[in-house]
Amino acid sequence: MAEPKPCIGILTSGGDCPGLNAVIRAVVKTSVRLNYDCVGFLRGYEGLIEPVSYLPLNRRNTAGILTQGGTILGSTNKGRFSATVGEDQRISIDPAILDQVATTVRQLNLCGLICVGGDGSLAIAQQLFEYGIPVVGVPKTIDNDLGATAFTFGFDSAVATATDALDRLHTTAASHERVMVLEVMGRHAGWIALHAGIAGGADVILLPEIGWTYENVCSKVLRRDAAGKNFTLIVVAEGASLPDGGLVADGSNGHQQVQLGGIGEMVAAEVGRRLHREVRTVVLGHLQRGGNPTTFDRVLATQFGAHAVGLIHQGRLGQMVCYRPPDIESVPIAEAIGGLSRVDPNGSAVKAARALGISLGDCPDLVSPFAVPSASTCEDAPRPTP
Numbered sequence: 001m002a003e004p005k006p007c008i009g010i011l012t013s014g015g016d017c018p019g020l021n022a023v024i025r026a027v028v029k030t031s032v033r034l035n036y037d038c039v040g041f042l043r044g045y046e047g048l049i050e051p052v053s054y055l056p057l058n059r060r061n062t063a064g065i066l067t068q069g070g071t072i073l074g075s076t077n078k079g080r081f082s083a084t085v086g087e088d089q090r091i092s093i094d095p096a097i098l099d100q101v102a103t104t105v106r107q108l109n110l111c112g113l114i115c116v117g118g119d120g121s122l123a124i125a126q127q128l129f130e131y132g133i134p135v136v137g138v139p140k141t142i143d144n145d146l147g148a149t150a151f152t153f154g155f156d157s158a159v160a161t162a163t164d165a166l167d168r169l170h171t172t173a174a175s176h177e178r179v180m181v182l183e184v185m186g187r188h189a190g191w192i193a194l195h196a197g198i199a200g201g202a203d204v205i206l207l208p209e210i211g212w213t214y215e216n217v218c219s220k221v222l223r224r225d226a227a228g229k230n231f232t233l234i235v236v237a238e239g240a241s242l243p244d245g246g247l248v249a250d251g252s253n254g255h256q257q258v259q260l261g262g263i264g265e266m267v268a269a270e271v272g273r274r275l276h277r278e279v280r281t282v283v284l285g286h287l288q289r290g291g292n293p294t295t296f297d298r299v300l301a302t303q304f305g306a307h308a309v310g311l312i313h314q315g316r317l318g319q320m321v322c323y324r325p326p327d328i329e330s331v332p333i334a335e336a337i338g339g340l341s342r343v344d345p346n347g348s349a350v351k352a353a354r355a356l357g358i359s360l361g362d363c364p365d366l367v368s369p370f371a372v373p374s375a376s377t378c379e380d381a382p383r384p385t386p
């Protein structure tokens with residue numbers, strides 16, 4: 001009897017994002033060309049254990065998915081594999097669960113399991129690898145917060161959605177002379193807020209990485225009023241801390257990460273109260289995770305998928321593919337989950353924002369009627385002369 005072909009498995013885990021289907025398609029097309037069978041596990045890691053659920057993947061059932069948002073395999077960021085509680089806290093997966101995964105791998109003759117996920121999902125992948133499962137990681141997240149890769153796919157699409165929202169808010173804010181607050185996702189990193197804020201012409205961008213005050217935000221609004229621009233666009237990252245240092249979150253059940261959200265309303269209420277102005281809020285939420293991937297994300301996801309199969313083919317397991325422009329490379333998953341990538345307050349994007357007069361909320365906008373603390377980060381910022 002002929003030996004069964006070696007098989008490559010793939011799963012998508014954690015919060016979905018545009019580009020997941022592009023990775024699945026790339027993995028299948030590359031695997032078939034290298035003469036591997038391919039299966040996709042359903043609902044993330046859950047599909048690996050009882051009741052094991054997977055889909056044989058081939059060119060036919062993955063045709064046309066390049067442009068589709070979501071994931072044809074489904075995903076979950078809850079369940080029996082949770083490996084992250086807080087920002088840096090890890091919990092160990094039950095050995096009985098790991099044993100079940102090993103059985104599935106044996107039964108399906110898997111020579112490689114491609115785990116597509118963010119920080120938490122890759123922490124699970126690393127535990128599977130340490131247990132002897134032939135894992136390769138692919139980073140995805142709209143948050144772009146994985147240190148080992150310059151970009152994760154999903155980020156560009158999320159920024160495009162947030163930028164589109166700002167473009168739309170711009171015209172209505174101008175018509176009604178309103179202050180508009182747009183709350184965007186990103187967890188503890190401000191990448192989406194910063195990039196969308198710059199691309200969408202925001203006046204104020206509030207980030208987790210830069211402390212800010214209501215006085216400084218209000219001074220920007222007043223300064224714009226004084227210049228005859230009677231509307232202001234404020235972008236706030238869901239993970240930005242309030243001036244008193246607190247995060248706005250829904251708590252945690254002990255096995256999952258905190259659910260961030262709600263800071264937009266708080267900023268709007270306080271700015272409105274201080275300025276006696278109409279301030280409106282839009283929480284963009286999961287719109288940032290849905291829809292078609294941008295061209296950039298399609299290309300990145302496709303390269304990641306092809307490269308992941310290449311790593312398995314070369315026996316380079318325990319690695320995560322990453323983008324180190326202009327190349328797609330790989331790093332040990334253990335190294336990749338070690339450090340989150342956050343906005344550098346002295347980085348070039350922040351400097352450009354300041355150069356254009358965008359307020360990061362940490363400095364007064366020229367002469368302010370409010371009391372202003374002197375933040376050291378303000379000293380270097382290029383400032384217009386009053």
Ligand code: F6P
Binds near residue numbers: 015077118141185238
């Ligand atoms: O990590 C991606 C992300 O969309 C974050 O930006 C956000 O905080 C979180 O997931 C939301 O998760 P959920 O879909 O579980 O509410």
